[in-house]
Amino acid sequence: MTTSPPDVIRCAYAELVVTDLPASRDFYVGVLGLVVTYEDDEALYLRAFEEYLHHSLVLRKGDLPALAVLAYRVRSAADLDLAEAYYGELGVRVERRAAGATRGIGEAVRVEDPLGFPVEFFHEAEHVERFTQRYDVHGAGALARLDHFNLDTPDVPAARKYYEGLGFRVSEDIQDDEGTVYAAWMFRKPTVHDVALTGGDGPRLHHIAFASHERHQILHICDHLGALRKSGMIERGPGRHGVSNAFYLYLRDPDGHRIELYTHDYYTGDPDNPVITWDVHDNQRRDWWGNPVVPSWYSEASTVLDLDGKPQPLIARSEAHEADVTIGADGFSYTTRQQKEFKLGEQV
Numbered sequence: 001m002t003t004s005p006p007d008v009i010r011c012a013y014a015e016l017v018v019t020d021l022p023a024s025r026d027f028y029v030g031v032l033g034l035v036v037t038y039e040d041d042e043a044l045y046l047r048a049f050e051e052y053l054h055h056s057l058v059l060r061k062g063d064l065p066a067l068a069v070l071a072y073r074v075r076s077a078a079d080l081d082l083a084e085a086y087y088g089e090l091g092v093r094v095e096r097r098a099a100g101a102t103r104g105i106g107e108a109v110r111v112e113d114p115l116g117f118p119v120e121f122f123h124e125a126e127h128v129e130r131f132t133q134r135y136d137v138h139g140a141g142a143l144a145r146l147d148h149f150n151l152d153t154p155d156v157p158a159a160r161k162y163y164e165g166l167g168f169r170v171s172e173d174i175q176d177d178e179g180t181v182y183a184a185w186m187f188r189k190p191t192v193h194d195v196a197l198t199g200g201d202g203p204r205l206h207h208i209a210f211a212s213h214e215r216h217q218i219l220h221i222c223d224h225l226g227a228l229r230k231s232g233m234i235e236r237g238p239g240r241h242g243v244s245n246a247f248y249l250y251l252r253d254p255d256g257h258r259i260e261l262y263t264h265d266y267y268t269g270d271p272d273n274p275v276i277t278w279d280v281h282d283n284q285r286r287d288w289w290g291n292p293v294v295p296s297w298y299s300e301a302s303t304v305l306d307l308d309g310k311p312q313p314l315i316a317r318s319e320a321h322e323a324d325v326t327i328g329a330d331g332f333s334y335t336t337r338q339q340k341e342f343k344l345g346e347q348v
């Protein structure tokens, strides 16, 4: 590459296609408590309480549940020209979008990246009220901000190299002793990740995650779903991750899109931040208490659209799938107590 990459600050918003806007509003606003910046019959523009840009999530009505775009904020308007040149040199499809092409977002560059994902780079965006201290509207399950995207992609080392080209650094990854890489977490903002690469058939969106400040907010959302008799929307957790150390919960929205609620990972901002590599057979890597990862978490993910709104064809992962290597939902693995012996986990 001769051109410099755009200076990415952080993951900034995602646009999901949903089939039933009122049902989605009941979940994202009624249960998750996200703030409606703007809504009409076609779309909902939502933000979490600490966010002052127009939105961090767009839900657009459509026939096929899918990811329409992942957006990263760049440091300056000049980075849009860098993005256009960088992706032009990569030989992928590049579109320049005028300010307002997406409500609340300024001029942008939208690409089909080398991994097959629709990705947008923007700098300008409309500022709206920041609800950081609007405790009068927070509610018990208040979410603070968008934290990361998690992407299913067949070749994790290739995806890692592509994101390193964009200036992302690895904070943690999962490997085996033959060097197969099952997942990697990469960041621009000084937390564990803005993007995670999960080895699997792709391109697919595995999840998007919102961060809360405290575990009790995540637990309240579990209780709230119970009160609505919608506890079935809980797919995995609540629990404590090994990777990232975050307390987590995974929900499936009315269309099956996976949303993670996440709190308390750690600071990664120094240049010598140590990389943590986990053994795929360590059953505390994905859940610090060793709870099994439910099979659907390994196998299911959202369709991804190209820039014409058409589903991207999938490329099958050729390396081993983590779910197989750990024999079902983490069925056989070891804990530090039983070094190298296998602990028979619960089969779910």
Ligand SMILES: O=S(=O)(O)c1ccc(O)c(O)c1
Pocket: 148, 150, 196, 209, 241, 242, 243, 244, 246, 260, 262, 285, 286, 287
């Ligand atoms: O399950 S893992 O501990 O590997 C994990 C860590 C951080 C995440 O954001 C995640 O989705 C999954």
Ligand SMILES: [Ca+2]
Pocket: 213, 214, 215
């Ligand atoms: Ca705390």
Ligand SMILES: [Fe+2]
Pocket: 148, 150, 196, 207, 209, 260, 262
């Ligand atoms: Fe996550």
